[in-house]
Amino acid sequence: MKTYNCGLDITLEVVGGKWKALILYYLLTGPKRTGELKRLADNITQKMLIQTLKELEANGLIHRKTYNQVPPKVEYSVTELGETLKPVLESLCKWGEDYAESTFNKNEYQILNAN
């Protein structure tokens, strides 16, 4: 039996870590192919991308669709469950931007994918 301190633990288990939230964030704007995601996420490794996608899929947040063709084509999209995270992720993102703006100096940091 898994034990959590509070709901936060669970959420962090799902979108915590270095890439999960980011990838999910991208997918929330529409289905993407593997290569597309690779290009979008700055500096992510093939390994981490695949691993991240697998974990998101295992948690039921995204869906993986394969096209049987050569060369292979795979497309990822958010599930209904994944959609429910949208408002949460957006407020998280917004808070981070505000926080940075109010505590860092402008020339000390940069946000690559600010909207």
Place this chain on the structure above:
Amino acid sequence: MKTYNCGLDITLEVVGGKWKALILYYLLTGPKRTGELKRLADNITQKMLIQTLKELEANGLIHRKTYNQVPPKVEYSVTELGETLKPVLESLCKWGEDYAESTFNKNEYQILNAN
């Protein structure tokens, strides 16, 4: 110059990890002494507690007040900046609870500090 993919990275830097969000969550209900927090957070180590508190303080989310007396007394409380995280943390927490409820079996997990 620090580089972030998006605001999410920043937020996770502040409340990510195993304990930060939880401790902050407790403090949002009112000032607490070190020992109190230790008792509240299940299984946290002295080391991790202090470390977590230091990081939260360094990020300007909590305030540390020492009383010069023997035995020593220290009290932690959230700053105004920390307060701004309250709605965000709450929605994160709520989402985690909902997620668990809809994807786990009731006898497979437990949340210690569900409100």
Place this chain on the structure above:
DNA sequence: CAGCATCCCGTACGATACTG
């Protein structure tokens, strides 16, 4: 193009014991 297998490393996290 999409994915897997190795090998590797830093650090986040933890257990334990000790000071003022």
Place this chain on the structure above:
DNA sequence: CAGTATCGTACGGGATGCTG
């Protein structure tokens, strides 16, 4: 009671090369 100091380990994350 609050905090430090050491030491050890597990795991998240990365570099590189190979398959269908």
